[in-house]
Each structure stands twice: as C-alpha cells, then as structure tokens.
Amino acid sequence: MKLLLNIKKENDDLGKQVNNLANKLPLTNYIKHCFAILLFACSLSIKAQQIPYNDGKAYTIGDIAVIGNTAFEAQTIVTYSGLQKGQAITIPGEEISAAIKKLWNSKLFSDIEIYLTKVEGDTAFLEIRLSDLPQLNELKINGVKKSKIEGIIKENKLEKGVKVTENLITTTKNYLTNKYQKDGFYNTKVLINTIDIKDSLATARVNMVINIDKGEKVKIDDIVINGNEVLSDKTLRKSMKNTKKKNILRFLKRSKYIEADYKEDLVSLIDKYKENGYRDARILSDSVIVNDNQTISLKIDLEEGEKYTFGDITFIGNTVYSNQYLNRILRIKKGDTYNGVLLQKRIADDTKPDGFDITNEYQNHGYLFSTINPVEVSADNNVIDMEIRIIEGKPAYFNTVSVVGNDKTNDHVIYREIRTRPGQLYSKANVVRTVRELGQLGFFDAQEISPDFKNANPNEGTIDMEYSVKETGSSQIELQGGYGGGGFIGTLGLSFNNFAIKDIFKKEAYKPIPMGDGQKLALRLQASRFYQTYSFSFSEPWMGGKRPVQFSSSLSHTKQFLYDYQTGNADKSRSFNITGITFGLAKRLTVPDDYFTLSQALSYQRYDLNNYNTGLFTFGDGFSNNLSYTVGLSRNNTSVDPIYPTGGSNFSVTAKLSFPYSLVNGVDYTALKNERDDNFAILTDPDATAAEQADANTRISEIDQERYNWLEFYKVKFKADWFAQVIPNTDLVLKPSVEFGFLGAYNQDRGVIPFERFFLGGDGLGSYSLDGREAIALRGYPNQSLSTNDGGTIYNKFSLELRYPITLKASAKIYGLTFLEGGASYNNFRDYNPFDLKRSAGVGLRIFMPAFGLLGIDFGHGFDNVPGDTEKSGWQTHFIIGQQF
Incomplete structure (x- = not known):
C-alpha cells in the first residue's frame, strides 16, 4: 500500500527527491513508501517556510480526479473512497489516510496514491492514482x-x-x-x-x-541418538511416533521426513525420559544430514540427567474436595518414580475429554473457572516435593443454551437431547454427553458438532453455551438391481430418517418431504422371478414428546414361489406367503446408568403354504402362526460418530418368546411324536407298499400341521462390540466383537420349529428364502454355507477388525479395514464346541453417503472347508449394502 501524499508545485521537486531516495534502498514496496513518508515529513519540517500550506491547515476539496489503469468509473472510485467535492479536510489529516485505507480494504486495487495537485486559497485539488489488481x-x-x-x-x-x-x-x-x-x-x-x-x-x-x-522423495536412512545410557536406542526411536527410519517390514508408518512431525517427536522423546524419572533430560542438538543416496540421517545429541522420585505432594486451596479424595484421583504416592507426563494427565488429561482427572472432577461439578497448577517446591537429593495449587473460583451456571446450524431439524428435537439447561450447574461431562447424543441422532455431521462457550463471566459465575451443528442428508434411497437366488433382483427402498408425520397433510412442508421431527419412515419393495417382498416401518423416538420412549411399528408381506427344477422357472401356482406386523417400545433407563435401553416388542407372523412342498416343511398345504414377545436390554456408549465410532462399547441381549401353548392346549405331544415316528418308519421302510407310504406321508403332514399350528419356541441372542483407539488421539480403531444365539423348545416332544433358525456364512444379507431365518455374516465363505439346509439352532461368532479412515467428511465417510473372524453353527448342544470355528481373514472398504447409506466390499479368505467339501473355502468377495459388521 502506498501511503504517500505527493505535493506538486512548480519549482519544488521535494516529493520526487524523497521517492528517488526511497527507491534506491533494498526495501519492500510497503517499507519503501513508509520510509518515503518519514523522509518527506522530515523534509517538510526543514522547508516549512517554503511550503506554508502543509501545517495541518483546513481546506475544502475543489475537485477530485481519478487516473490509472482501472475499469471502474471515476465517480464510483471517488464515492467509495469517502471523499467528495466540497468536503472540508485537513492536510495532513485523517481523511486522506482513511480514504486510502478504505480503497485498499476493498481488495480491488494496487498502487493506491492520493496527490495534492493544486491549491487555490483554501481550496485543494486532489488526484487519486491507482491500478486494478490483475x-x-x-x-x-x-x-x-x-x-x-x-x-x-x-x-x-x-x-x-x-x-x-x-x-x-x-x-x-x-x-x-x-x-x-x-x-x-x-x-x-x-x-x-x-x-x-x-x-x-x-x-x-x-x-x-x-x-x-518435487525432487526425489526423501526417506530417513537412520536415526542416530547420542548420549543415552538409561534408555536404549530402540525405546527412544519407538517413542517417536511419526518419524521412522527405513524398514521394509513397516507399512503403517512410512519413513518420510516431515519437519513438523519431527519437532513434535523430539518432544515425545523427552517425554519418554520424564515418564521414567529423568525430568532434566534435554536435547543438546539435532541435525539433518543429507546423504548421497537421496536419503537423510537424523542425529540427536541429548543429555539424560539424573533420576528423580516424588516426595511430598501437598494440595493448597482446595475447599470442595478433601486431600484424601484428591489423592485418590491423583494416584501418585511418595517414593514413586517421577513421571511428569503421568502427573499432568492425572491433573488434566487432554487426550480424554471424559477422563478421570482432577480438572474434570472440578469441572463436572460446576467449577468451570477453576485452575490447577502443579509446582515443584523442592528437589533436594533428587526427591521432588510438589504443591498442587488450586484456585476453585465460583461455580458456573448456564445462562443461555442455544443451537445454530439446524435448518431442517426442528429445535425441540435437538433440545430434548441436550443435557445442559439454562440455570443448571455447569458440567463438562454433560457437555461431552450432549455432543455424543447429537452425533448419535444421525441428522448432523458428527465430526462438525462443536460446543462453543460464549460470554463466560467468572465474576458472576455464568456462561452461555452454543452448540454448532452441520446438517447432513438424513434421507436415503436404495435403487439397485442384481443377480441372486436364481434370477434378477430389483430393489427400491426409501428411508426418511428425520421425518415429520404431523406435516404430512401440509402441502408447503414437502421440500421434498415433511422433515424435522426426528421420526423414521421406511418403505421397501424387492422382487424377482421367485419372490416379492413389501415392507413399511415407522418409529417415533420420543412418544408423547416428554420422555425418551421410542415407539416403532412395521408391516411386511412376502410371497415366495417354488422353484421348478424341470423348467428352471418359478411355479406361480405353488407359493409360500408370510405376513407380519410388529409393535415395539424402547425406554431409556436411568439405572445402572442412562446408556441402558430396555426394549419390548410384540409381533405376529402368518405363514401360509399353498402346495409348497420342500425339505424344510413336512406339510405343503397349511399355515403356521407366530405370536411372540421380545424383550431386550442394550447399552450403547459409543462415541461420537455412529458411522465411525472411536470409543465405547455396544452390547445387547434379547430373548424372543412365544406362549407355551403345550402347557394349556391339552394336546398329548408325546403320543403325536410316537405316532409320527411310527409313520416315518413306514415311510422309510423299503418293504412298505406305495399306498402305505402315501398314507404315512399324509399323516406326518397332518401331525406337523398340528405341531406347528401355533409356533412354540424361545430364542436368546447376545452381541457385543467394543471400540478403542490403538494409539491415543488417532483414528486407527480396533473393534473386537462376539455373538451368540440359541433357539430352543419348551416341549422336546413338540420339537424345535423349522422357522427362526440361524444361517451362518457370507455377507449376512440373507437370500431369497424368506422363511423367517436369520442370516449371520461370516466373511470368507459362501452365503449360508456353514449351517445345515434346515439352519442351525445354535451359533457363535468372534471377530477382530482394525479400521482406518480415508475421509470422515459429511459428504462421504470412507474407511478401510482388515479383519480376523471365526464362527460355527450347530444343531444341538451335544455338538456345540465354541472353539471349533470356521476361520477367515481379509480386507475391506466401507463408503457411507447420506443419500445411499452404507456400501462396501470385502475380500475374505476362508481357511477351513465348507461342510460337505474337502477343500478350504479360499477367497470370497462380499458386497455390503446398508449394514455394518
């Protein structure tokens, strides 16, 4: 910027002399002009008698001319500068400086200069010289x-x-x-x-x-550490998380040199000494040596110092908590090896916003303005006495709590999840929990939710809290076609995850659908030559609007046609229909803690068979009724992003129960079982006549129709997932999982039902056999290949998954994974062996886009054989749609 007021006057070249002198100096343009101003001012003080009008005298602007390389109209520039003809100004004065500053702040011009071209009495004529920025x-x-x-x-x-x-x-x-x-x-x-x-x-x-x-990629050939005797080179190199020397076995951390990471790792190296008692350890020097083979070597000279231990630790200033209680949180005793890193974490662990430390203990009980500082008061004989000085301050209360960024989601949907209320005592734990709850809604980008403190007033003990959210697409469409189950499968699915059913009859609410109340509405249609399925579901997470009680309902109908082995087509005259309806309630509990949810559901399915004879059902014409009650207890404290959790756990145990009809219906199932066994013996007797076998088969169908008129069973399932960062404050996440399921019968003479069974193996997306079965994923094997044809009544599965994100942006969340897993399916507990597993390993990729849900692909290698085969399963490819393992 050129802050230069040039004065043109006949026979006076002072301005030119000043500019020439400034331009001869090796200065930047900005400094040149500042220097010119200084010289100009000095010269004016010498020649004041020659320039009497430059003494801060008031003038009236006579006219303003504009010259220079600009595409703007002269009047536009003059108007924007704030100067105008007839205006009273002082030369020198603030008006011209303000005009130059205003033109410069427009970021449209360069080389801005204002000249005084002529003076007539008290009238000054100005000239603005500038050029447009190119x-x-x-x-x-x-x-x-x-x-x-x-x-x-x-x-x-x-x-x-x-x-x-x-x-x-x-x-x-x-x-x-x-x-x-x-x-x-x-x-x-x-x-x-x-x-x-x-x-x-x-x-x-x-x-x-x-x-x-770019030149050649520079790798670190060696890291040379001198001066270390207590800690080995290997230990110190390991502490440097981001700076590694070349090693063909390393693939997670490359050996490239990044200066910022290297400087950070030097701090980590000293921290490693502090963790081991050497608080005086320091880096004497470090250097980068460029080698001839396009590599570099790092040389670090350090001084270890002497080892220290903790002495007396005294708390000063604490009135809210006793010394004994604070010592229990600190968990450091006199005589322990000095560990400055651990001490800082026990006072305030920056890596864990909900960690068990002294700072969080104060902040979780209202003392937002508290400060806690550890001070060394003595280090005699390498024993460090500490004072932990605490200024508790006033308890802080929320004054206002607000949310910004929600354009679609209604305020009440957000505020009912917020755990910080106006007038409530401040709690950091409640702030952290609020961020988690808002992320779990699925309506906002979990990575962008930010709690912002506003107007903190330590004197009055008040604070304003503002939660900033960024909405993402919460509706999904599923439109796909594929080949499976012997033919082409077409699917159309619509899922609205932030629906507002109260606005369904409001025309103006369709943008494109009524949204904002946090309800979920899903419609799905799937069809092929062999089956058709239709489903509808709706859920309200806060039934009544006052309590977190979720109401859910679903209605479905499927129709499956029998495969004709002669023609290879579906026989439309032979069908198996299933119609079902379910109502459920899920209530968030307060004990043992409010991460627990108790869910209950009542469901009914009607199975109709029309000339549908298969190996699974012994009657081809008839029906079965399935009225069942499901109760489940779950706990989910994963954080923060539901698509990519980085911490916490999620477990659930459910029991699905039918009414024990055999206790009250008066049927002698022992006699029926004996009669069935007798007829089955006739059916399999090679000496029996065809008529006898036909009669026996008819009677077996009649007996099974009576046995399965109303299905009687109980089914118990357990599943648990854990999420943990492998390295603190990184996105590399380890996810171990375990699953178990068991289907049993109240009356062993009545037997285990042919429905509700477990089919293990493959991608877990099910198949075209819609008989109420549960498809359990186990990658590396073909779909449902690890269970018998009738399905298993017991299964267990273990898996270990390592995840790393490629991007976690709202538009698309993408992460890669590797996995190890094993599982097995059994027909009874006599054969059950939880350690006799079908094992697999592999890699995969997941992509979550708000409009389409979760998509993925896995390449799994099965190390064991599929039942009935002698060769191991080998490599299998699995496509994942709309679910996570």
Whole structure:
C-alpha cells in the first residue's frame, strides 16, 4: 500500500527527491513508501517556510480526479473512497489516510496514491492514482500429474477471474511446498511467475505459471541418538511416533521426513525420559544430514540427567474436595518414580475429554473457572516435593443454551437431547454427553458438532453455551438391481430418517418431504422371478414428546414361489406367503446408568403354504402362526460418530418368546411324536407298499400341521462390540466383537420349529428364502454355507477388525479395514464346541453417503472347508449394502 501524499508545485521537486531516495534502498514496496513518508515529513519540517500550506491547515476539496489503469468509473472510485467535492479536510489529516485505507480494504486495487495537485486559497485539488489488481486469465501448472491439477486449483482458489495478489501467490507457494514435503518430498521447490497481458481490454489480466519441482522423495536412512545410557536406542526411536527410519517390514508408518512431525517427536522423546524419572533430560542438538543416496540421517545429541522420585505432594486451596479424595484421583504416592507426563494427565488429561482427572472432577461439578497448577517446591537429593495449587473460583451456571446450524431439524428435537439447561450447574461431562447424543441422532455431521462457550463471566459465575451443528442428508434411497437366488433382483427402498408425520397433510412442508421431527419412515419393495417382498416401518423416538420412549411399528408381506427344477422357472401356482406386523417400545433407563435401553416388542407372523412342498416343511398345504414377545436390554456408549465410532462399547441381549401353548392346549405331544415316528418308519421302510407310504406321508403332514399350528419356541441372542483407539488421539480403531444365539423348545416332544433358525456364512444379507431365518455374516465363505439346509439352532461368532479412515467428511465417510473372524453353527448342544470355528481373514472398504447409506466390499479368505467339501473355502468377495459388521 502506498501511503504517500505527493505535493506538486512548480519549482519544488521535494516529493520526487524523497521517492528517488526511497527507491534506491533494498526495501519492500510497503517499507519503501513508509520510509518515503518519514523522509518527506522530515523534509517538510526543514522547508516549512517554503511550503506554508502543509501545517495541518483546513481546506475544502475543489475537485477530485481519478487516473490509472482501472475499469471502474471515476465517480464510483471517488464515492467509495469517502471523499467528495466540497468536503472540508485537513492536510495532513485523517481523511486522506482513511480514504486510502478504505480503497485498499476493498481488495480491488494496487498502487493506491492520493496527490495534492493544486491549491487555490483554501481550496485543494486532489488526484487519486491507482491500478486494478490483475485478474487471473490462464493458469499453467508444471511438474505434477494432470489428474492432480484440478485439486490444486480448487484448494487454492485459482479459478479464472480471481484477483491475483501477493498474498495469493505467497499462500499458494507455501501450500504446495508444505503439501509435498508432507508426502516426503523434502526438497520441494515451487516457483510462481505472472505475465501481464497487453491487449485492448481495460481490465488488467495476467497469466500465471506454477512450476513445481518435487525432487526425489526423501526417506530417513537412520536415526542416530547420542548420549543415552538409561534408555536404549530402540525405546527412544519407538517413542517417536511419526518419524521412522527405513524398514521394509513397516507399512503403517512410512519413513518420510516431515519437519513438523519431527519437532513434535523430539518432544515425545523427552517425554519418554520424564515418564521414567529423568525430568532434566534435554536435547543438546539435532541435525539433518543429507546423504548421497537421496536419503537423510537424523542425529540427536541429548543429555539424560539424573533420576528423580516424588516426595511430598501437598494440595493448597482446595475447599470442595478433601486431600484424601484428591489423592485418590491423583494416584501418585511418595517414593514413586517421577513421571511428569503421568502427573499432568492425572491433573488434566487432554487426550480424554471424559477422563478421570482432577480438572474434570472440578469441572463436572460446576467449577468451570477453576485452575490447577502443579509446582515443584523442592528437589533436594533428587526427591521432588510438589504443591498442587488450586484456585476453585465460583461455580458456573448456564445462562443461555442455544443451537445454530439446524435448518431442517426442528429445535425441540435437538433440545430434548441436550443435557445442559439454562440455570443448571455447569458440567463438562454433560457437555461431552450432549455432543455424543447429537452425533448419535444421525441428522448432523458428527465430526462438525462443536460446543462453543460464549460470554463466560467468572465474576458472576455464568456462561452461555452454543452448540454448532452441520446438517447432513438424513434421507436415503436404495435403487439397485442384481443377480441372486436364481434370477434378477430389483430393489427400491426409501428411508426418511428425520421425518415429520404431523406435516404430512401440509402441502408447503414437502421440500421434498415433511422433515424435522426426528421420526423414521421406511418403505421397501424387492422382487424377482421367485419372490416379492413389501415392507413399511415407522418409529417415533420420543412418544408423547416428554420422555425418551421410542415407539416403532412395521408391516411386511412376502410371497415366495417354488422353484421348478424341470423348467428352471418359478411355479406361480405353488407359493409360500408370510405376513407380519410388529409393535415395539424402547425406554431409556436411568439405572445402572442412562446408556441402558430396555426394549419390548410384540409381533405376529402368518405363514401360509399353498402346495409348497420342500425339505424344510413336512406339510405343503397349511399355515403356521407366530405370536411372540421380545424383550431386550442394550447399552450403547459409543462415541461420537455412529458411522465411525472411536470409543465405547455396544452390547445387547434379547430373548424372543412365544406362549407355551403345550402347557394349556391339552394336546398329548408325546403320543403325536410316537405316532409320527411310527409313520416315518413306514415311510422309510423299503418293504412298505406305495399306498402305505402315501398314507404315512399324509399323516406326518397332518401331525406337523398340528405341531406347528401355533409356533412354540424361545430364542436368546447376545452381541457385543467394543471400540478403542490403538494409539491415543488417532483414528486407527480396533473393534473386537462376539455373538451368540440359541433357539430352543419348551416341549422336546413338540420339537424345535423349522422357522427362526440361524444361517451362518457370507455377507449376512440373507437370500431369497424368506422363511423367517436369520442370516449371520461370516466373511470368507459362501452365503449360508456353514449351517445345515434346515439352519442351525445354535451359533457363535468372534471377530477382530482394525479400521482406518480415508475421509470422515459429511459428504462421504470412507474407511478401510482388515479383519480376523471365526464362527460355527450347530444343531444341538451335544455338538456345540465354541472353539471349533470356521476361520477367515481379509480386507475391506466401507463408503457411507447420506443419500445411499452404507456400501462396501470385502475380500475374505476362508481357511477351513465348507461342510460337505474337502477343500478350504479360499477367497470370497462380499458386497455390503446398508449394514455394518
């Protein structure tokens, strides 16, 4: 910016002399002009008698001229500057400085100067000289692949027409240099040139050429550590999490050199000493040595110092909590090896917002403004006495609590999940829990939810809380086609996860559908040559609006046709129909804690068989009724993102029970079983006549129709998942899981029903056999291949999954995974062996897009054989739609 007031006067070249002197000095443009102003002011003080009008005298602007290379109208520039003809100004004074500043802040001009061209009595004539900032015309980027150019343009906002400023050039250069240095190109050089375009257009334009020379990728050949005797080189190198030397066995951490990571790792190296009692350890020097083979070596000289232990630890200033209680939280005793890192974590663990430390204990009980500082008061004989000085401050209360960013979701849906209320005592735990609950809704980007403190007033003990959210698409559409079950399968599904049923008859609410009340509505249609299925479901998470009691309902109908082995087509005259309806209630509990949910459901299914004879059912014509009650207890404290949890656990245990009809219906099932066994013996007797076998088969069907008229069973299932960060504050997550299921009968003479069974193996998405079965995933094996044809009555499964995110943006969450898992299916407890498993391992990818839900692919290798085969299963490919393992 040129803050220069030039004075043109015949026979007076003072301004020119000052400018010439400033331009001869090796200064930046900005400093040159500041220097020119200084010289000009000094000269004025010497020649004041020659320039009497430059003594802060008041003038009236006679006229303002505008010259320079600009596409703007002169009157537009004058108006924007704030100066106007007839205005009273002081020369020198604030008016001209303010006008220059205002023009500069518009970010439209360069070389802004205002000249005093003429003085007539008390009238001053001004001239504004400026040039438009040039616009970017063409951009050429050399040194990178063509596929990368679009990303560079977008990330640096280098679109055609953008104003080319020094700041734009500098930030672009720094961005590209840092970008490639982070990828291991330590010697990256970026050169940016601009070329003025000389044409007839009034607008100033430039072409820009960016030359990127990444050089060779620089890897770390060796890390040499000198001065260490207590801790080994291996231990110290391991403490450097992001800086590793070359090793062909390492694939999670590359050996590229990134200066910022290296500096951070030097701190980690000293922290490793502090964890072991050496509080005086320090880096004496570190250097980067460039080798001849395009690698570098790092040399670190350090001094370990002496080992220290903790002495007396005294708390000062605490009135809310006793010394004994604070000592229980600190968990450090006199005589323990000094550990400065552990001490800091026990006082305030920045890696765990809900950690068990002294700071959180105070903040969870209202003392937001408390400060806790550990101070060493003595270090005699390498024994450190500590004072932990506490300033408790006033308890803080929420004054206002607000939410911003929700354009679609109604306020009451959010506020009912918020655990911080106006007038309530501040609690950090409640703030952390609120962030989790809002993330679990699925309506907002869990990575973007931010609790912001506003207007904190330690004197009055009040604070305003504002939760900032970013909404994501909460409706999903499923439209797909594929081949399976012997034919083409078409699916149309609509899922509205933030529905508002109260607005269903309001025309203006369809944008495109009524939304905002947090309800869920799903419609699904799937059809092929062999079956059709229709389903509808609706749930309200806060029935009545006052308590977190979820009401859910679903209605479904499926129709399956028998496969004709002669024609290979579906026989439409032979069908198996299932119609079902379910109502459920789920209530959030308060004990043992409010992560628990008690759920209950009442369901009814009607199975109709029309000339549908298979190996599973012994009667081809008839029906079965399934009236059952399901009760479940679950606990979910995963955080924060439901798509990619990084901590917590999720477990559930459910029991599905039918009424024990055999106790009250007066049927002698022992006699029926004996009669069935007798007829089955006739049916399998090679000496029996055809008529006898036909009669026996008819009687077996009649007996089974009576046995399965009303289904009698109980089914128990258990599932648990855990999530843990492998390295604190990273997104590398380990997920162990365990599952178990058992289907039993009250009356052994009546037997286990042919429905509700477990079919293990494959992707877990089920198949075209819609007989109430449960498909259990076990990757690395074909679908449902690890159970018998009739399905298992017992199964167990164990898995271990390692996940790493590629991106967790709201538009698409993508993560990769590797897995180990094993499981098995059994028909009775006599054969049950939880350690006799079918094992597999593999890799996979998951993509979650709000409009389409979860999609994925897994490549699993089965190490064992499928029952009936002698060869191991080998590699299997699984496509995942709408679920997670």
